[in-house]
Amino acid sequence: MGGQAFVRRPGGTVPMIKVKQLKLRIFAQFVIIIAPITLVLFYQAVSDLRRTAAVESVVVRHGLSRATKDGFESFMTHAADAVDMGSLGQRAYDALRQSAAAAAALRHKDDGASAVAAGLEALAGQISVAMPVDRLLALQPQIRQTREAIRTLEEGYEKASSEAISQAIDSARRQSKVVAGATLFTLLIAAWFIYSMITGVTEPLNAAVDLARRIAAGEIAAAAEQLPKRDLGNLLASLRMMSEKLRRSQLEIEEDQRRLEQRVAERTAEVEARTRELMRSVTELQVLNEVGQAVSSSLDLETVLATVIARAVRLADADSGTLYQFDEADGVFDPRANFGVSDEMIETLRGSRIGLGDGPVGMCAVNRAPVQVTDVELSQRVSVLWVHDGIRAVVAVPLLRDEHVTGALVIRRKVSGEFAPSIVKLLQTLASQSLLAIENARLFKESQAKSEQLAEASKLKSQFLANMSHELRTPLNAIIGLAEMLHEDARDLKRTEELEPLERVLRAAHHLLELINDILDLSKIEAGRMDMHVETFAIAPLVDDVIATIGSLAAKNANQIILHCPQGIGEMHADQTRIRQALLNLVSNANKFTEHGNVTVDVARVMSKGSEEITMAVSDTGIGMSSEQMGRLFQEFVQADPSTTRKYGGTGLGLAISRRFCQMMGGEITVESKLGKGSTFTIRVPARIEAVQPTPMIRRVRPKQLAVNPVKGSLILVIDDDQTVCEVMARYLEREGFVVRTATRGREGLELAHELHPAAITLDINMPDLDGWTVLAAIKGDPQLADIPVVLVTIEDNRSRGYSLGATEYMTKPIDRERLIRLLHNISSPIARKVLLVDDDEIMRESVRRVLEQEKWQVAGASNGRFALEHLAESSPDVIVLDLVMPEMDGFEFLVAMRQRPDWRDIPVLVLTAKDLSVEDQKRLNGYVEQVMRKNASDVGELLRELGRMLPRSIERGQHAKVKEILA
CATH class of the missing domain: 3.40.50.2300 (Response regulator)
Structure with missing residues (x-):
């Protein structure tokens, strides 16, 4: 065999080397055919995966940007509604927080959203539920900027999503074309391969036929030499393998596409589910917020309960509802509010008696937990009337206060079945708010009753103080007048041993009168009935008058008074009497608590917060105070150091009243002190006080004093219901050369005025038949009497009314005798x-x-x-x-x-x-x-x-x- 290795086949034997060459050739041709289509399909699969990931990322980011925008738009809507309520409200605040949360999630997926997320977080940090509308309006530029940034971001993602989808479609189209081209190329190669295969197959087949013919002819040796040059079986196997791989590749592509579509559908469904959940949460929060606002903004129990039951029915997607209140006395539930219930059923509810354990209402009260009836037709607990009304399911939620039943919330619907646990939980929240409304109404009624009791007590106290002040001051004024008269007699008769006792009587009487006046002033301030007589007056003369008044006390304690008051300090527009009283009290106290020292009074006009203020600082070198003592300084009836009361005297009312006077005028009294070093009290009052009821063209006139010679024998008519006062006034006026006639009744005074036409009239206010106001109005309304000057001399302090009715002067008892005599002399004297x-x-x-x-x-x-x-x-x-x-x-x-x-x-x-x-x-x-x-x-x-x-x-x-x- 020449040393070659052979493989035995059905048709004969083929050398081993030729078989391998044939296989390599078939494999090379197969690679040439499969490689392009495989590369194309691999590229398409990779592109599909990338396109799927890109689309998925864009869809997710677009969903988060849409949630950010929707939350912010909800915040803007609720913020606009909050303008009428005076504050931002819970709904707007929650919507803003949800928008900020969505933006924060978006920032984790895309750094491009960082600015929007930071803006929302900054805005959320500046906003609170109870923010006033004016502060919210101040944030409008920031809100508009944030809104524009969110809109721009959402539009960008929407555009990116559209572009991504469009690119995916274009890419799919391009890839389809590429696949078609690759397929066409593959078909051409396959045609060439088939042609080669046919050629390669037919030759061996022809050779096999010839071989068979030769074998049949007995040419076995020649037949052995004519073996096939190609292996047809390997080729067919390769084609089958290629076909199978192509089929599997197509199936894989279809599976990838199906998975991609499924993932997109799942993500879309997830976004829609989250959106629905968000909308449901927003609705629930909106209902809870509306109920919370109703509870907090109204004390009308019926209105609040009607709001609660209406929102509860809407939240549960039900048809009707009733809110019951438990009457502990009768042990039954009374319907307080209804929604969606017919008038006939309302009357039936009012007539029915539901006790503990009766029906769903009674059972929820007994169980202290919600009770549901899923099918009314199958239950014996619900009245058949509700079945006739179409009701099929009922849920009852108890109103509990510390495990104590106060009522029940009942919701009904015309569809049978169980209420969702989330709905029942929300109904329990609404039940709690209903309980809060009931408690608020109860507390309001109690506080209203207490307020009425306090108002009645305050009224009785004011009446008591007014009556007592009149009853005490009337005899006290008589005592002062008689004591002054006896003092003058003793001085004129040179009975010196009587002067000192009479002076003690006068000092004690004046001290008692000051105490009564202080208590009455304090009661007027607390009752809000203290009037201010605002006028324009020069500051320097007032300060000089106070210093002159306190001169005797300063001399008694060997003190030196140092005054710093610029003569050009000008005028102020305030209550002159109250300013003088406050300054006099401070200077008096400074001299009282200082011996052999200095009392300094510094008066200045300063600017404070864009307006002028008058400051009056009184400093002394006296005993001073500790921090603890200063804490009690302005308390009524309390002195800084109770141990000093015996030595220095006082009631503890002066500073408290002076401070109240300054506060009424928009000012304050402050104090700085060191124990043993002295104190500094400072009055700060605006230079111009606007009266509560400003009267145009009012000015306090201080004209020059005329040099006049009193005319002896001028007739003065004294009208006062106190005979003692009449006698005292007549006595010292007659000493001054006046002719005096008296009247103890208002009508008698008017008759004498017509009869005598006096030079002047002194008039009391509190008289039994006709009071002084009526007499004064009658005098000024009578042409024959209108020119007679009338001086009001009374205990009551109502200067504004006296001057408005035409009084020439207003003086309060006890009478300043010198001032009254000087005034009457001037009125009755002939002048140029x-x-x-x-x-x-x-x-x-x-x-x-x-x-x-x-x-x-x-x-x-x-x-x-x-x-x-x-x-x-x-x-x-x-x-x-x-x-x-x-x-x-x-x-x-x-x-x-x-x-x-x-x-x-x-x-x-x-x-x-x-x-x-x-x-x-x-x-x-x-x-x-x-x-x-x-x-x-x-x-x-x-x-x-x-x-x-x-x-x-x-x-x-x-x-x-x-x-x-x-x-x-």
């Missing part, structure tokens, strides 16, 4: 009445001059404000009649220049003008003039009457101004 007419209309000046001179007025004239100022520099009138529209210097400019001079600022001014005053004009005149009259709306008689009313008030320094009327 001087008036300055300032008007550019010469004819008007002359006509008014003639009439006034006939009434014994001394008249001077000026044609404009500059000439009027020149006249004032030479002679000061009692009254100025001023026009407003003048050349060179008009009336407004004249008033400003005039009030800058301390010696002119208190001259009363009557404006007589034809100008229609605007609101701005009225503001410019406010506080500068006494009266405004229209030239075309008044006659000379009215002008004379007004000047006659103004003149007595220009005589007495320190008295109050009347209420002005602007004639339009």
Whole structure:
């Protein structure tokens, strides 16, 4: 055989080397055919996996961006609704937190969302549930910026998602084309391979036929030499293998595509499920928030319970509901609120008696847990009436307070079956809120009852204090008056041994009166009935008056008073009496607790928070206080150191009342002190206080004191129901040369006024038949009596009403005798009445001059404000009649220049003008003039009457101004 190895086959034997060559050839041809399609299919599989991952990533990010946007839009909607409620609310806050959470999740998948997530987290950190609307509005620029960033981000992801899907489709199309091309190429190669195979197969077949023919012919040796050149069996096996691999590759591709579609569907379903869950949560939170707002914003129990039951029915997707309240006295459940229940059924519910253990309502109360009836038709616990009404399922939730049943929440629906556990849990939450509403209503009724009791007690206390203050002060004033009278008699008769006891009586009486007044003031402040008499006054004279008043106490304790008050400190607009009382109390205390030392009073005008303040600091070198003592300093009826009470005296009311006065005017009293080193008390009050009920054109006038000689024998009528007061006043007025007549009844006083026409009248307020207000109104309303000056002398402190009714002066008991005598002397004395007419209309000046001179007025004239100022520099009138529209210097400019001079600022001014005053004009005149009259709306008689009313008030320094009327 020549040394060759042979393989035996059915058709004969083939050399081993040729067989291997044939196999290698077939394998090479198979690789040539399979390689392209395999590479194409592998590339397609890899591309499908990448495309699937890209689409999946884009879909997930798009879903998170949509959740971020939807949460923020929900926040914006609820925030807009919160404007009417005054605060942000729970719904808007929860929506914002959900949007921030979605953005945070998106940031983990894409760094491009970091800015939006950071913005939302910053915004959520600045917002709270109870944020006021004004603060929320301040965040509007940040909210708009965040909203725009979210919209931009969501649009970007939406666009990216669309592009990814479009690219996937395009890629699939391209790959389909590539596969088609590869398939076509493979088919061409396969055709060539088949052709080669056919060629390779037919030749061996022909050779095999020839071999068989030769074998049949007996040519065995020749037949052995004609073996086939190719192995057809290996070729067929290779084709089968290739076909199988192609089929498996196609199946794998189809399986990958199916898995991809399944994963996309699962992710889509998951996103939709999460969206539905989110919407359900939002709905639940919205319902709970609405119920919470109803509970917290209303004390009307019926309204709140109706809101609760309506929201509960909607939340449970039910048809009707009832909220019961348990009546412990009767042991039954009473329906308090219904929703979706017919009127007939409501009447039936009201007539039925449901006790513990009766039906679902009674059973939930017994079990202290929710009770469900899944099919009403099969249950004996539910009334057959509900079956007729179409109800098929019922759930009852108890209202529990510390395991104590207070009611039940019942929900019904027309579909049988069990309520979802999540719904039952939410109904339990609503039941708790219903319980809170019931408790709030109960507490409100209790607090309302207590408030009514406290109001009644406060009313009784005020009445008691008013009655007691009157009952105590009336005899006390008589004691003071009689003691002063006896003191004068003893002094005149030189009975010196009686002076000291009488002085002790007077000191004790005045101290008791101050205590009564302090208690009454404190009660008025607490009751909110303390009135402020706001006026414009010079600061320096008030401080000087306080220092002069306290001089005797300073001398007694060997103290030196040091005053730092600039003379140009100007004026302030406040309650002069309360300011003086507070400063006097501080200076008095400083001198009381200091011996052989210094008391320094520093007065200044400072700027604080854009407005002017007046500060009055009183410093001493006295005993000082510890921190503990300062903590008790402003408490009523408490002194800083109780051990000092015996030595220094006092009730502990002065500082408390002074501080309350300052607080009423928008100010405060502060203190700095060191034990043994002294103290500094500082009053801080705005330079201009606006009255609670501002009255236009009111000014406290402090005119110059006229040098007059009292006319002896002037008749004074004293009207007071206290006979002792009448006798005391008559006695010391007669000593001053007045003729005095008295009346103890209001009607008697009016009769005597008509009969005698006195020079002046002193009038008490509290009288049995006609009170002083009625008498004063009758006097000022009677043309025959209206010109008589009336001085109110009373215990009651109601100055504003007295001046508004036309009183010349208002004095409180005990009477300042010197002041009253001086006032009556000035009122009853003949005076030279001087008036300055300032008007550019010469004819008007002359006509008014003639009439006034006939009434014994001394008249001077000026044609404009500059000439009027020149006249004032030479002679000061009692009254100025001023026009407003003048050349060179008009009336407004004249008033400003005039009030800058301390010696002119208190001259009363009557404006007589034809100008229609605007609101701005009225503001410019406010506080500068006494009266405004229209030239075309008044006659000379009215002008004379007004000047006659103004003149007595220009005589007495320190008295109050009347209420002005602007004639339009």
